Amino acid sequence: xxxxxxxxxxxxxxxxxxxxxxxxxxxxxxxxxxxxxxxxxxxxxxxxxxxxxxxxxxxxxxxxxxxxxxxxxxxxxxxxxxxxxxxxxxxxxxxxxxxxxxxxxxxxxxxxxxxxxxxxxxxxxxxxxxxxxxxxxxxxxxxxxxxxxxxxxxxxxxxxxxxxxxxxxxxxxxxxxxxxxxxxxxxxxxxxxxxxxxxxxxxxxxxxxxxxxxxxxxxxxxxxxxxxxxxxxxxxxxxxxxxxxxxxxxxxxxxxxxxxxxxxxxxxxxxxxxxxxxxxxxxxxxxxxxxxxxxxxxxxxxxxxxxxxxxxxxxxxxxxxxxxxxxxxxxxxxxxxxxxxxxxxxxxxxxxxxxxxxxxxxxxxxxxxxxxxxxxxxxxxxxxxxxxxxxxxxxxxxxxxxxxxxxxxxxxxxxxxxxxxxxxxxxxxxxxxxxxxxxxxxxxxxxxxxxxxxxxxxxxxxxxxxxxxxxxxxxxxxxxxxxxxxxxxxxxxxxxxxxxxxxxxxxxxxxxxxxxxxxxxxxxxxxxxxxxxxxxxxxxxxxxxxxxxxxxxxxxxxxxxxxxxxxxxxxxxxxxxxxxxxxxxxxxxxxxxxxxxxxxxxxxxxxxxxxxxxxxxxxxxxxxxxxxxxxxxxxxxxxxxxxxxxxxxxxxxxxxxxxxxxxxxxxxxxxxxxxxxxxxxxxxxxxxxxxxxxxxxxxxxxxxxxxxxxxxxxxxxxxxxxxxxxxxxxxxxxxxxxxxxxxxxxxxxxxxxxxxxxxxxxxxxxxxxxxxxxxxxxxxxxxxxxxxxxxxxxxxxxxxxxxxxxx
Amino acid sequence: xxxxxxxxxxxxxxxxxxxxxxxxxxxxxxxxxxxxxxxxxxxxxxxxxxxxxxxxxxxxxxxxxxxxxxxxxxxxxxxxxxxxxxxxxxxxxxxxxxxxxxxxxxxxxxxxxxxxxxxxxxxxxxxxxxxxxxxxxxxxxxxxxxxxxxxxxxxxxx
Numbered sequence: 034x035x036x037x038x039x040x041x042x043x044x045x046x047x048x049x050x051x052x053x054x055x056x057x058x059x060x061x062x063x064x065x066x067x068x069x070x071x072x073x074x075x076x077x078x079x080x081x082x083x084x085x086x087x088x089x090x091x092x093x094x095x096x097x098x099x100x101x102x103x104x105x106x107x108x109x110x111x112x113x114x115x116x117x118x119x120x121x122x123x124x125x126x127x128x129x130x131x132x133x134x135x136x137x138x139x140x141x142x143x144x145x146x147x148x149x150x151x152x153x154x155x156x157x158x159x160x161x162x163x164x165x166x167x168x169x170x171x172x173x174x175x176x177x178x179x180x181x182x183x184x185x186x187x188x189x190x191x192x193x194x195x196x197x198x199x200x201x202x203x204x205x206x207x208x209x210x211x212x213x214x215x216x217x218x219x220x221x222x223x224x225x226x227x228x229x230x231x232x233x234x235x236x237x238x239x240x241x242x243x244x245x246x247x248x249x250x251x252x253x254x255x256x257x258x259x260x261x262x263x264x265x266x267x268x269x270x271x272x273x274x275x276x277x278x279x280x281x282x283x284x285x286x287x288x289x290x291x292x293x294x295x296x297x298x299x300x301x302x303x304x305x306x307x308x309x310x311x312x313x314x315x316x317x318x319x320x321x322x323x324x325x326x327x328x329x330x331x332x333x334x335x336x337x338x339x340x341x342x343x344x345x346x347x348x349x350x351x352x353x354x355x356x357x358x359x360x361x362x363x364x365x366x367x368x369x370x371x372x373x374x375x376x377x378x379x380x381x382x383x384x385x386x387x388x389x390x391x392x393x394x395x396x397x398x399x400x401x402x403x404x405x406x407x408x409x410x411x412x413x414x415x416x417x418x419x420x421x422x423x424x425x426x427x428x429x430x431x432x433x434x435x436x437x438x439x440x441x442x443x444x445x446x447x448x449x450x451x452x453x454x455x456x457x458x459x460x461x462x463x464x465x466x467x468x469x470x471x472x473x474x475x476x477x478x479x480x481x482x483x484x485x486x487x488x489x490x491x492x493x494x495x496x497x498x499x500x501x502x503x504x505x506x507x508x509x510x511x512x513x514x515x516x517x518x519x520x521x522x523x524x525x526x527x528x529x530x531x532x533x534x535x536x537x538x539x540x541x542x543x544x545x546x547x548x549x550x551x552x553x554x555x556x557x558x559x560x561x562x563x564x565x566x567x568x569x570x571x572x573x574x575x576x577x578x579x580x581x582x583x584x585x586x587x588x589x590x591x592x593x594x595x596x597x598x599x600x601x602x603x604x605x606x607x608x609x610x611x612x613x614x615x616x617x618x619x620x621x622x623x624x625x626x627x628x629x630x631x632x633x634x635x636x637x638x639x640x641x642x643x644x645x646x647x648x649x650x651x652x653x654x655x656x657x658x659x660x661x662x663x664x665x666x667x668x669x670x671x672x673x674x675x676x677x678x679x680x681x682x683x684x685x686x687x688x689x690x691x692x693x694x695x696x697x698x699x700x701x702x703x704x705x706x707x708x709x710x711x712x713x714x715x716x717x718x719x720x721x722x723x724x725x726x727x728x729x730x731x732x733x734x735x736x737x738x739x740x741x742x743x744x745x746x747x748x749x750x751x752x753x754x755x756x757x758x759x760x761x762x763x764x765x766x767x768x769x770x771x772x773x774x775x776x777x778x779x780x781x782x783x784x785x786x787x788x789x790x791x792x793x794x795x796x797x798x799x800x801x802x803x804x805x806x807x808x809x810x811x812x813x814x815x816x817x818x819x820x821x822x823x824x825x826x827x828x829x830x831x832x833x834x835x836x837x838x839x840x
Numbered sequence: 841x842x843x844x845x846x847x848x849x850x851x852x853x854x855x856x857x858x859x860x861x862x863x864x865x866x867x868x869x870x871x872x873x874x875x876x877x878x879x880x881x882x883x884x885x886x887x888x889x890x891x892x893x894x895x896x897x898x899x900x901x902x903x904x905x906x907x908x909x910x911x912x913x914x915x916x917x918x919x920x921x922x923x924x925x926x927x928x929x930x931x932x933x934x935x936x937x938x939x940x941x942x943x944x945x946x947x948x949x950x951x952x953x954x955x956x957x958x959x960x961x962x963x964x965x966x967x968x969x970x971x972x973x974x975x976x977x978x979x980x981x982x983x984x985x986x987x988x989x990x991x992x993x994x995x996x997x998x
Contacts, residue, residue: 048932051940052924054875054915058941061874149869151860232879232887232941232975283877283941284975317880530939530976722935725978753884753973761979762970790978 039543039781042718045535046554056281059236059253059314066238066310067096069300070153072143072160073323074135077171077392077746078183079164081133084143089159094148097307098156099299101130107267108302112293116362120195121388123187124359127395129295134167136183136357137392138746139322144299146311169392169746173331173352176389183357183390192355193363193388197370199445200381201346207383210346214337218417223812224406224795225739226329226354229399230758231529233283234315235324237296239304247274250301253282255290256567257557258525263293264301279557285529286730287398288325290569291361321751326740327365327399329354330406334414342418342429344379349410351386356395363388365396365403368449368501373407376461376499376684377433378442392746398569400730401791404500409813412496412796416803426495426800427465427474434461449570450504452679458774459684461497464708467770468495472688472706481804490695491703492805495688496793501680502711502785503575503776509564510581512541512588513670516634516643518612518627520545520552522584524577525565527557531723531787536574536715537581540781544585545592546609547626564674571683571785574715579675579779587671592629595669599624599632626669633669635660681776683784685709687728687793689765691801698821700736700802702765710772712784720786721769727790729764734791735798735814737763844908848873849917859905863897864888866904867914875915875944879973886972889945890914896952915944918951926992927951927985936985938976945972950986959990 050056086098101109112126131142143160147153168181176183176190183190201210211217238251248270254260254277261277264270282289296313304311315324331352337345353366363386370384415433419426435442437460444454469475477493484491513521522541528534538552555561556577557568566576589609596614597604600622608617615623631647639645649660661667690704707724714720737757741749750756775782799810802820808827812819844861845854848871855870867873867890879887881900888899891913918925927950930936937943946969953960953968960968965986974982 044932045935047940048937049924051937051943052915052928052931052947053919054873054944056875056940058874058877060868060878064869064872151858230975232885232939232973233877282939284939286975317882530937530941532938718935722938722977722981725980726938726976727978729978730975752882753880754882758973758975760970760973761966761983764979767978767980 038539038549039715040713041539041716043535043539043549043716045532046538047532047534058233058281058283059238059251062251062280063238063310063312066312067146067148067307068150068153069311069313070145070150070157071141072145072157072162073319074131074138074140074142076135076164076166077138077169078167079135080167081131081135081142081162082165083163085161089156092152092156092159094152095156096148097146097303098160099130099144100142101128101132104129107269108298112295112360113263114362115360116364118193118362121193121359121363123192124362125184125187125192126360127295127358129299137394138748139319139394141295141323146303146307171391171393171742171744171746173329173354173389173391176391177352177387183392187390190390191387192359192390195363196383196385197446198383205381207346207348207381210381211335211337211348214345215339216421217335217337218421219335220417220811222332222334222410222413224328224330224409225814226326227399227734227738228326228740229286229288231284231286231288234317234320235289235294235296236314237300238312239301240310241305241308243308248301248305250275250277251280252277252297253289254279254292255285255527255529255569256292256565257527257559258563258565259567260292260297261559264298267293267298268302268305276559278559279527282527282529285568286400287327287402287569289529290567291325291397317753318751321756322394322748324394325397326356326394327396328406328734329396330369332410334410336414336418338418340422341432342422342424343432344377346381347379347414348383349373351384353386353388354391354393354396355388356391356393358395360395361397364449365398368403369407371446371448371454372404372499372501373411374444375408375411376435376459376497377411378435393742400727400788402570402788404498404788404792405731405734405795408496408498408793409796409799412793413799413811416800427469430497431462431465437462448501448680450680455679456499456682457776457778459499459682459710460772460774461684464684464686464710464772467772468686468688468706468708471708471768471770472690472704474688477690488695490693490805491690492801492803493688493690494797494800494804495686496796496800497686498792499682499684500571500785500789500792502571502683503677503681503779504570504572505677506566507674507676508566508576508580509562509672509674510577510584511562511670511672512581512584513668514588514592514626514630516627516631518551518625518630520547522552522581523555523558523561524581525557525562526568526573526577529568531573532716532719533573536719537578539715540578540582541585544582545589547612551612571787571789575681575779575783575785576675578715578783579781580673582781583673583675584671587673588669591633591671592626592669595629595632596624630669634667675779677778681712681778681784683711683786683789685789687797689797689801691798691805693802693805693820698817698824700815700817700820702732702798704768705765706768707790708770708772709789710774711786711789712776713773713782714771715783717771723786724769724790725767727788728767728794729759731791731794732764733759735795736816737814739814842905844904846907847911849913857904859903861904862900863902863904863907864899867899873914873916877941877944879942884973885942886949887942887945889948889972891948891952894952896949913948915947918947925951926996927954927989930989930992931985934981934985934988936977936981942972942974946974946982950989954990954993958993960986
């Protein structure tokens with residue numbers, strides 16, 4: 034490879050269009066489309082007794098009003114349960130429009146199509162829905178203990194129950210190991226709800242072509258291929274008659290991987306029915322109450338350990354709030370259960386979860402996808418062990434680390450992809466060493482004492498994680514070199530700001546030896562690539578990146594073979610530099626890749642000068658051979674797929690120094706340090722960007738963001754004014770260092786980087802606040818008023834707030 | 841219905857719209873200038889920020905009819921003769937955007953800010969963008985972009 038672009042901080046190819054205001058997001062399309070608005074339930078749990086549209090039908094500009102009764106077969110059935118699992122014994126999904134019962138505030142009941150959104154909302158205001166109220170179920174423990182049910186046929190509101198246990202190597206059960214351990218601790222942890230909150234909400238725009246009997250749908254989705262299949266199935270259309278395109282997408286962070294959303298079925302259905310272009314653009318309040326949230330869990334932990342802090346047994350019981358429906362299955366609590374183990378060798382491990390219904394918005398993966406909860410549990414456990422034994426928190430972690438010579442390391446569990454949880458590579462001791470250097474861990478006690486002398490409270494925290502990335506089953510890539518020398522790359526998965534157009538072009542340019550300016554990349558357009566899974570689980574670079582590399586290698590092999598013929602050389606002696614195929618060490622014996630593309634496609638017709646060179650009287654060659662040799666295809670293109678045997682495991686460690694105000698209990702992050710290992714980096718600038726953004730969302734989750742539901746199931750803070758996402762003033766400067774432990778599992782040696790930044794932040798900040806305040810922090814996020822209340826209660830209870838040697 | 845005429849990016853633009861038409865919708869849907877984005881619809885996120893007679897305003901909190909006759913600059917109007925402005929180039933150079941949805945609001949805000957304060961200190965640069973939400977970048981590279989834009993403007997002159 035002579036064109037070194039892989040690994041370089043190449044500037045993004047997306048940006049010229051985006052900074053000029055020439056991005057094309059969902060609502061930027063379909064200027065003449067009809068607009069959709071929904072009447073959504075204002076109640077958390079109610080039976081619908083009537084829908085009265087009398088006052089609405091005279092509104093000028095109204096086109097159609099639909100309720101569940103109006104929906105045809107296919108559209109009127111419950112939405113699919115995307116990821117079934119044997120432990121999900123009581124999975125339930127919603128209808129596109131509510132049938133009989135609504136189970137959370139925001140559930141769609143009536144669909145209105147009108148000339149524009151203003152008119153559609155006027156109509157919605159005039160539609161009267163009558164309800165018979167049912168008792169709402171709010172709060173995890175109320176759900177499990179209370180008498181009220183979210184779904185009549187789901188006893189105890191328990192959708193799923195799952196136990197996984199990895200016994201001690203001597204065969205003893207985890208609970209026996211803990212009972213016999215020299216030291217034990219037992220505690221409870223709480224994590225609040227948060228949500229992805231991309232700056233652009235969801236949206237769907239559909240065009241029915243009556244002449245062609247085909248449907249084109251644009252959706253702000255993380256998986257256009259799967260949305261396409263769902264639409265074709267639900268509307269009873271042949272798959273080739275449906276195309277789905279993810280245009281520029283204004284952030285996803287997980288919520289847009291769920292599909293089909295009701296609107297992704299209803300909008301195309303209405304477009305076909307009405308023979309008109311139809312568009313729905315989600316507004317911010319709709320996004321709060323009718324998309325998805327994540328994070329809420331209650332964890333009960335028991336741990337047994339030895340004098341060195343080695344964990345001998347860990348027993349975790351998790352209550353997981355999945356909201357009113359389970360369209361995405363139980364992926365989140367499965368990931369919590371498995372990724373909880375982090376970089377550690379835990380002697381024996383038992384994890385049990387109950388995934389529980391409440392009358393709140395459904396819970397589906399949000400960046401980190403269950404890992405922040407698992408890491409919070411494990412890292413709080415490590416801190417408590419250190420506190421109890423009077424040891425340095427990093428020493429306790431180090432004594433539990435998997436060592437570099439122990440890879441591949443089998444955690445003996447089943448991961449979220451249904452495959453064994455085997456870590457492929459990593460160097461955790463080196464990561465910790467780098468992190469301690471970066472943050473100045475060993476110098477901190479002196480700094481803390483100095484601050485204390487000035488009446489200031491500062492504390493330091495640390496958190497480690499391992500992240501399974503690049504989950505299967507597969508992604509594909511298609512690469513075509515055209516006779517003008519341009520390279521056209523496509524892959525089926527979608528982009529939401531990660532910079533795929535740039536990194537995939539870097540890979541293709543490097544593999545093919547062409548200038549990056551010649552390469553263009555298309556993602557998420559089923560017209561270009563029909564087979565894909567989607568963008569989630571930090572998988573895009575690993576999956577599509579490798580697939581594109583493999584496709585490029587096929588193209589290169591073909592190009593060298595054709596060029597070898599033309600140059601009368603051995604293909605093994607050829608290489609491609611700057612778009613020229615040439616003999617190694619003899620640049621003059623060369624042929625442009627563009628010409629190879631011409632020669633790869635024998636022509637009868639000369640439509641331009643280049644094409645003339647490939648016509649049948651221009652090419653010589655053996656008269657006893659067919660122009661396209663047996664087993665070959667015309668054209669210089671290639672397609673390949675990458676399907677890994679299992680996930681590849683990235684890792685990282687964060688540390689933070691915080692200051693708490695002795696009077697106001699305000700919490701300020703003074704420094705934030707990240708050491709990150711995602712294998713070989715394709716573009717370090719973009720990896721850093723992913724980390725910055727992830728940490729910022731983590732800081733939001735640690736200090737500010739929560740979904741505040743009242744006892745009636747009303748979301749009290751469903752706006753950006755009340756749901757506190759961090760501005761620039763809340764985010765510290767993030768200091769980063771990298772480690773590159775290549776993955777042995779894929780040709781490029783890469784691991785995913787998308788979610789990493791967010792994962793350990795709550796654990797790190799909790800540890801730092803605890804260190805500053807000497808008060809146990811077991812519940813996140815923590816606001817100044819929470820901390821103030823904790824100070825009060827720890828004073829009045831007179832309890833020694835930390836755990837040291839209480840047993 | 842009301843006749844609204846605005847000078848948008850130097851060009852007089854007219855449409856007949858209801859009194860309740862927001863400036864953001866007027867720009868996006870009546871004039872087809874979709875570079876201005878709407879993130880929250882109530883003035884908190886800043887994605888819809890445009891320059892009204894040179895000053896940043898929230899287009900989602902402004903009725904089009906109330907600013908008839910005034911000059912509006914949107915993100916589409918920041919480039920000059922097909923060349924991206926220093927602020928636009930700085931954001932691209934410093935990786936100051938990811939999904940790009942909030943970016944137009946940052947670009948307009950920073951453009952107005954640097955006219956008033958062409959050589960900001962770090963806390964001033966932070967303060968300048970403290971009214972805009974971004975969910976992707978963690979802001980670090982946005983602050984870097986503000987400084988870089990100031991440098992580019994100083995190098996290139998007025």
